[in-house]
Amino acid sequence: MSSYEAQAPHTAEISQPSKKIKKEKNFLNYFENWSKLVRIIYKNLTTSNSNPSGGTVFFDYIQAQNRKKGQIIFSIIPVSKTIKNDKFLSDGEQTLAALAVFLAFNYLNLPPLIILDELDSQLDPLNLEKFFWLLKRLEKKKHWNMIIITQNKDFDNYFSELAGIYKISGESRINLIKR
Numbered sequence: 002m003s004s005y006e007a008q009a010p011h012t013a014e015i016s017q018p019s020k021k022i023k024k025e026k027n028f029l030n031y032f033e034n035w036s037k038l039v040r041i042i043y044k045n046l047t048t049s050n051s052n053p054s055g056g057t058v059f060f061d062y063i064q065a066q067n068r069k070k071g072q073i074i075f076s077i078i079p080v081s082k083t084i085k086n087d088k089f090l091s092d093g094e095q096t097l098a099a100l101a102v103f104l105a106f107n108y109l110n111l112p113p114l115i116i117l118d119e120l121d122s123q124l125d126p127l128n129l130e131k132f133f134w135l136l137k138r139l140e141k142k143k144h145w146n147m148i149i150i151t152q153n154k155d156f157d158n159y160f161s162e163l164a165g166i167y168k169i170s171g172e173s174r175i176n177l178i179k180r
Contacts, residue, residue, distance in 0.1 A: 119151060129153070
């Protein structure tokens with residue numbers, strides 16, 4: 002028996018834990034990159050003339066123990082407020098935090114299509130304008146294909162193609178606009 006053959010079973014025993022360690026290291030690396038990106042996006046979404054530093058998001062990862070899954074815990078400091086968890090945020094603050102998480106995830110994972118359904122319902126006009134401006138920048142950089150469903154007519158300047166779907170006399174119609 003060669004020395005390689007004698008060591009093969011021992012190597013196989015070590016490979017399972019090393020795969021788990023590698024998988025966890027990959028996750029922690031992804032989590033670090035993702036959380037940094039969420040902080041940058043949230044800061045950009047919440048920056049204003051009166052609060053140029055914007056809001057802040059803190060993340061903490063609690064590793065899995067005893068076959069339980071790990072947890073991601075986050076805290077948010079909205080503009081000119083104190084630390085809050087998501088139970089004490091306004092609807093608009095929750096939406097901005099969720100959009101930052103969503104954009105960071107899609108920025109790293111490059112999906113073939115992004116669908117946003119009436120995300121504007123909880124945002125005031127200024128925050129919605131900042132979001133669409135940031136979305137447009139990311140779309141150009143990452144070449145995203147997006148479908149945005151909204152009842153708001155004020156954002157046609159941000160997109161190269163629009164499809165308006167409406168009903169006249171009980172019949173659905175589509176109006177396509179390309180810029």
